[in-house]
Amino acid sequence: MTQKVFIDGEAGTTGLQIRQRLEGRSDLELVSIDPARRRDVAARAELLNSVDAVILCLPDAAAKEAVGLISSNAVRVIDASTAHRVASGWTYGFPEMDVDQRSALRSARLVSNPGCYATGVVALMRPLTTAGLIPSDWPITVNAVSGYSGGGRSLIEEFEAPVPEGTHDAFRIYGLNLSHKHLPEMKVHGGLDHEPVFAPSVGRYAQGMIVDIPLPLWALPGKLKGSDLRAALAEAYDGERFVSVASAGESDALQQARAGAAGFSAELDPESLNGTNQLKLFVFANEERGHARLVALLDNLGKGASGAAVQNLNIMLGLNEGEGL
CATH class of the missing domain: 3.40.50.720 (NAD(P)-binding Rossmann-like Domain)
Known part of the structure; x- marks a missing residue:
């Protein structure tokens, strides 16, 4: 019917x-x-x-x-x-x-x-807070960049209009009042006790998004490794059609690649999933320094x-x- x-x-x-x-x-x-x-x-x-x-x-x-x-x-x-x-x-x-x-x-x-930015944050954080790997009261920081389509018609017109009517900005940070509208859902659905500190930005391209959450592994309880975080995410999204988690080998290859080297820009290009409903998650870790970055890649107009x-x-x-x- x-x-x-x-x-x-x-x-x-x-x-x-x-x-x-x-x-x-x-x-x-x-x-x-x-x-x-x-x-x-x-x-x-x-x-x-x-x-x-x-x-x-x-x-x-x-x-x-x-x-x-x-x-x-x-x-x-x-x-x-x-x-x-x-x-x-x-x-x-x-x-x-x-x-x-x-x-x-x-x-x-x-x-x-869901909101586009929140989709990346919730996808990365919820499995980890649910599993107890990251405490719900941990002070989370989120850095993200979106295509200008995420700002709606006015921002689209500003970026696509010729100068001087439009803008020649290549990159712009915003949300400086620290009260972005996606914060409540990041907190509630990400399993967090507090809203994250959120640093959004927009680039000179139409659509596509990267959400990046840095983590000090050395400060987290349980002496976590990047493999622990990746395993929890992989288990949470096992068998999913639209959400995938990059393997350790794939992430390691990206970490070792020089900026601009073959494969690097293609894999972490914010426009690489445009026109799809895909969401891809990455875990990058430096065990020696005790640092990690959780990264979500998606189309802000697709899965977002x-x-x-x-x-x-x-x-x-x-x-x-x-x-x-």
Whole structure:
């Protein structure tokens, strides 16, 4: 049976990519609102309550408003905004997060799509805090770089417009108020007692992301080695289709490669997983110095946004999880 899906906010960056991934599928029917009635609350409410699933690609306030318009308990909702990622009654849309997460998603009516940066942080931290390898109260620092598409339409226009209207910046740090909107979900779903110190940045490329968590192994309890961290991650994601962990040999080869050497840029290029729903995790360690870096590589518009939404939709509607991905 064909199921109806409404993408509320389909004209935005994430909405457009979700639509592209869903178009042409025989198991789904995409419905849209008449542009002339987009601001008609009654018309939106009617459409929101007439479909099998709604994907909200809206600012936080608008997403909350849309949820308030849905009165039918038969409508499944995926919210791609920040509004409900740690809210009571909402299921976090990271299927690989726990062994029972897919089961929770299958039965959930309300699902919050994870943030792109948070996807990398939660993927790296949760297995390690769950296993007790990293204490939940450990002071975590996260460094990350994303393509400028992560900043939405205004940042895209700024980077793509010619100078002087646009910018010639090659790299830019931001979030200097230390209150990034992804922090609460990093803490809650990463199994942490405190929000990490988060240092995000944006580069002069459209999409793709690297999330990097440095760890002082010498200070952690248990005299951990990089192999311990890698083994815990590998066990957590064993058999997963969209999350993989680089082997010790692969990581060692990257550590030993000279900057710019063959293989180095290809493997850790933030654009290397663009257009996919893949998330790849790495553990780099220097046992002599007692240092380690946990690294996540993903497409901020793929597994970090639209790809994750499609994966969650497939699970919620009982369809092939990888369809369209």
